[in-house]
Amino acid sequence: QVQLQESGPGLVEPSGTLSLTCAVSGDSISSDKWWSWVRQPPGKGLEWIGEFYHNGHTNYNPSLQSRVTISIDKSRNQFSLRLSSVTAADTAVYYCVNNGYYCLEFWGQGTLVTVSS
């Protein structure tokens, strides 16, 4: 079974860029699957951020599209999230996910990112 582990800074300054990495084990990042990022502000609901396929195709949440980039590192079997121009509203637990058939099947444990000076 695939396992995912998020990593990255837990604190980002306002107007800065949030950068997270998801290390994948138990499956190849180049397999016939989509991979997503989802976030959850403290005490609030889930929000899908975006997804990518190993051929480079990406889809993003329209509300975040102008600030989001998802990229892949096949040599390290990991993928990354970059979110620019962050504000306090971007404070959340960020999850990386291995998609199933139009669903979000396997989740990482999540990592809390706080936007604050």
Place this chain on the structure above:
Amino acid sequence: QSALTQPASVSGSPGQSITFSCTGTSSDVGSYNLVSWYQQHPGKAPKLLIYEATKRPSGVSSRFSGSKSGNAASLTISGLQAEDEADYYCCSYGGSGTYYVFGTGTKVTVL
């Protein structure tokens, strides 16, 4: 896109069955049989319970079942157990341009 609408809270006694809804629009839930449901315990990552509106992944208890009619989907938990106390979220595919939209979440309390 707007979040799908779920009741904020639902409660039931052990052994009972509860059902709660997830209401979307003709652009998401109504257009695709691609509704999924997730269970989330406090401080934990969500867990996939149902996909394609009615299908259960391997290892998920048969006490969880899903259905869909029109612009609304539902999750039923049968034989309610203390361990079922958690937050539950629905999610629907909304087509190219929208992709995935989550529900507002339902807190299930076992009395």
